[in-house]
Amino acid sequence: MKFNVNQQDLQQALNYCxxxxxxxxxxxxxxxxxLDVQNSKLTITATDLDLIFIxxxxxxxxxxxxxxxxxxSIMYDIVRKFSPxxxxxxxxxxxxxxxxxxxxxxxxxxxxxASEFPVTDENFNQNEFVIKSKQLLKxxxxxxxxxxxxxxxxxxxxxxxxxxxxxxxxxxxxxATDSHRMSISKIRLEKEVNFEPIILPxxxxxxxxxxxxxxxxxxxxxxxxxxxxxxxxxxxxxxxIIDGKFPNYIQVIPKNNQKKLEINLKLFLNSVDRVASVSxxxxxxxxxxxxxxxxxxxxxNTNSGDGKETLAVKFEHxxxxxxxxxxxxxxxxxxxxxxxxxxxxxxxxxxLIKDPGDFDSIxxxxxMKG
Numbered sequence: 001m002k003f004n005v006n007q008q009d010l011q012q013a014l015n016y017c018x019x020x021x022x023x024x025x026x027x028x029x030x031x032x033x034x035l036d037v038q039n040s041k042l043t044i045t046a047t048d049l050d051l052i053f054i055x056x057x058x059x060x061x062x063x064x065x066x067x068x069x070x071x072x073s074i075m076y077d078i079v080r081k082f083s084p085x086x087x088x089x090x091x092x093x094x095x096x097x098x099x100x101x102x103x104x105x106x107x108x109x110x111x112x113x114a115s116e117f118p119v120t121d122e123n124f125n126q127n128e129f130v131i132k133s134k135q136l137l138k139x140x141x142x143x144x145x146x147x148x149x150x151x152x153x154x155x156x157x158x159x160x161x162x163x164x165x166x167x168x169x170x171x172x173x174x175x176a177t178d179s180h181r182m183s184i185s186k187i188r189l190e191k192e193v194n195f196e197p198i199i200l201p202x203x204x205x206x207x208x209x210x211x212x213x214x215x216x217x218x219x220x221x222x223x224x225x226x227x228x229x230x231x232x233x234x235x236x237x238x239x240x241i242i243d244g245k246f247p248n249y250i251q252v253i254p255k256n257n258q259k260k261l262e263i264n265l266k267l268f269l270n271s272v273d274r275v276a277s278v279s280x281x282x283x284x285x286x287x288x289x290x291x292x293x294x295x296x297x298x299x300x301n302t303n304s305g306d307g308k309e310t311l312a313v314k315f316e317h318x319x320x321x322x323x324x325x326x327x328x329x330x331x332x333x334x335x336x337x338x339x340x341x342x343x344x345x346x347x348x349x350x351x352l353i354k355d356p357g358d359f360d361s362i363x364x365x366x367x368m369k370g
Contacts, residue, residue, distance in 0.1 A: 001066025001092040003037050005057060007082050007102065012214075013055045014076040016235070017046035019207045020053045021072050032069035034117045035090075035098075037062055046072060047118060051204055054236040067114040070098045078107055120238075124222040124229045129193040131172065133219050133232065137212040139174045140205055142185035142361045145330040147202050148178035155244030159205055162197035163189075171360075175249050181327045182252060183334075185361040195221075198228055199242035211235055253364060254352045257343035261290065262314035265340045269332040271309050275299045276325035278307040285322030285368035290315050299325070321347050322368040331363045 017033050025031050025048070034045040042057040075098075082088060082102045091099040097108040140159065148156035156178060164173040164186060170193070173186040211232060212219070220231040223241075230237045272286055279301045289296040295313045300306040321344060332340060337357020344351050353363040 001035075001037055001068060002062075002064040002090070003042060004061040004063075004087050004089050005042060006060075007079065007086045007088055008084055009057050010088060011076070011080050013044050013057060014072065014079055016053060016055060016207070016211065017044065017072050018076055019203075019210060020046040020048055020051050022048045023073075029069065029112055029116045029118070031071055031073070032112055032117065033072040033075070034067065034069050034114055034119070036067040036114070038065040045117070045119065048203075049118065050201070050240045051207065052120065052236075052238040053207065054238075056234045058234070066092055068092050068096075068098060068111045069114055069117050070109045070111045074109060075100075078105075078109075122224065122227065122238075124224055124227075124238075126222070126224070127194045127196070128220060128222040129189070129195065130218045130220055131187070131189075133212050133215050133217055135187045136219055136221075137209060139172065139185050139187055140209050140212075142334050143174045143176040143183040144202075144205050144209070145334070146176040146178060146181050146183040146363075147205070148176075150178065155199060155242060155246055158199040158201045158242045160197065160199050160246040160249070163193065163195050175246070177247075177249065177252070180324070180366050181331070182249060182364040183331075183361070184249065184253075184363070185358075187360065196223060196225075197246075198223060199244060199246055200228065201239065201242055204237065204239040208237055211237065252350070253362070254343065254345060254350050257345045257349070257352050259315070259317045259319060259344040261295070261342040261344065263295065263311065263340055263342070265332060265335055265338055267311060268340055269329065271297055271311055272325055272328050272332070275307040275309050276329075278305050279325070280304055283324070286325040286328065287322045288320065290317065290319040290321075292316060292318075317344075319344055319347065321351070323351070323365055324368055327365050331365065334361075 036043040040062050042060050044055045046053045086102050088102040093099050096111055098111050100107040143159050160175045164171045170189040171186040172189055175184050215232050217233055222229050228239055275297050276299055278299050284299050284301050287298045295311045298308045331353055335355040337355050339356050341354045342351050350364050350366045355361055
């Protein structure tokens with residue numbers, strides 16, 4: 001095996017692999033990436049057995065075809081320290097070591113035979129549809145901060161993605177909740193698609209987001225019973241899905257929240273962020289004291305002190321309610337419009353948050369007691 005590749009192209013591909021490979025894998029082969037060189041293409045594969053990432057670098061200079069695996073983290077660390085954009089020559093030598101050479105640097109890396117690398121080949125083609133990369137990224141970004149970290153309820157540790165219909169239009173809808181807050185976002189599907197509801201794991205979501213961040217184009221999505229596949233231009237991500245039943249989220253959406261608060265998004269975000277500074281662990285609630293067109297925000301921490309701030313708002317009622325500041329900041333950071341709308345019922349009921357700049361996303365946040 002012998003080929004030449006551009007430093008930046010290889011670094012980016014290896015960077016993606018770092019997000020897939022488990023740092024403390026018990027099987028040495030799972031710390032490795034598979035390098036497969038043929039037909040003037042380099043295909044790099046990384047897996048943790050639940051998630052498979054395949055990336056292709058095309059139009060590379062292949063002098064001799066072949067395949068091998070080597071330690072992902074070490075190769076990445078070396079490649080990213082080479083001069084940007086320079087050519088890297090890679091050769092598998094007689095000692096079965098991977099020889100890397102760029103400018104005045106020479107490295108020889110230990111390898112494990114490619115035949116030991118776990119690869120699966122499954123036929124995904126029955127349920128396939130195409131979605132724009134930026135739409136899918138939006139869907140994931142609007143929901144991912146609400147994913148639960150509670151290991152005991154594994155069915156909440158991902159995003160529930162399913163088809164919905166509203167007024168004869170088809171949507172792909174995403175929902176995430178940790179039972180203190182919930183995010184729901186949807187995107188319009190141009191045509192009827194065949195898609196079974198799934199819960200997409202957290203790790204897959206973050207890996208997919210980093211791929212979509214650098215890609216503008218179509219994403220082909222296909223799923224079979226226990227797996228889902230995302231195909232981008234040069235990358236493929238195949239993931240197991242979470243086996244479990246997502247709760248009935250519709251019944252959690254507040255139906256009778258009539259008290260509407262309208263507020264400038266930027267002022268609100270900055271204000272909550274400032275008053276929350278007095279709380280070290282951000283566990284103290286930020287208290288809303290609302291009266292006609294005035295919002296008094298306050299945080300009180302017995303160990304460190306208190307902070308207050310007043311904002312001019314649109315509000316026709318009187319209400320006192322407290323929230324975890326982190327939850328409010330997470331939601332507000334994902335809104336697109338200039339304003340934020342919050343709908344309340346009473347002190348103990350969840351608040352409904354809407355974005356006038358995006359009718360397809362809503363958020364629910366539970367108040368804090370006390």
